[in-house]
Amino acid sequence: MTQRNAHPTDVQRLDALLRDFVRLLAELCRLNGELLQAIRDKRDAMKRGHVGDIAAAVEREGNLIATIRERDGFRRQLMAQIGRSLREPELKARKWRAKDLVARVPAGWGRDIQQASGALREVIEEVTRENRACDAIAGGVVDHLSQVFGWVGSGAGPAVGYDPKGRPISTREQRLIEAVG
Numbered sequence: 001m002t003q004r005n006a007h008p009t010d011v012q013r014l015d016a017l018l019r020d021f022v023r024l025l026a027e028l029c030r031l032n033g034e035l036l037q038a039i040r041d042k043r044d045a046m047k048r049g050h051v052g053d054i055a056a057a058v059e060r061e062g063n064l065i066a067t068i069r070e071r072d073g074f075r076r077q078l079m080a081q082i083g084r085s086l087r088e089p090e091l092k093a094r095k096w097r098a099k100d101l102v103a104r105v106p107a108g109w110g111r112d113i114q115q116a117s118g119a120l121r122e123v124i125e126e127v128t129r130e131n132r133a134c135d136a137i138a139g140g141v142v143d144h145l146s147q148v149f150g151w152v153g154s155g156a157g158p159a160v161g162y163d164p165k166g167r168p169i170s171t172r173e174q175r176l177i178e179a180v181g
Helices: 008-048 051-085 090-094 098-102 107-152 171-180
Strands: 159-162 168-170
Touching (some): 008 051, 051 090, 098 107
Antiparallel strands (some): 159 168
16 A cells, blocks of 8 residues: 555554554563563572572563563554555464565655564564573573482482481481581
């Protein structure tokens, strides 16, 4: 649809939809920035071994992800409405990438859409990198604990001593005491 042969109300509606779309991309960028900070907080808490801070960061992360999913659903609905305004199939329009949309909208909107989608893409890439770092840390912790419990749990063996109450202590119990103090 070109602006020359479009009805003025169609152009105004498309402009309103595109304005909402750019605002929504900015909101998604902000939410993903908050998600990035929550992931960084979780990573730092993991490094410190602070369970309470890990739990708080994970909860914040979950809430942000739920909000982002909801807003992304709205983004798809908005894309369908934009597609309808451009007389394109709604299902096809829901799946458009930013460059697909830019190719179909009035020239004045291209730059705004590209900037907003580029900023969102950058923060999502950073979120992905941080998630990989957290996965690596969590994987290292799991490996370490598996080794510790494997070492502690290998065979009870004969009694090697007595606890303060005079009960015999097995090799396994002694290893656990040595491992955790």
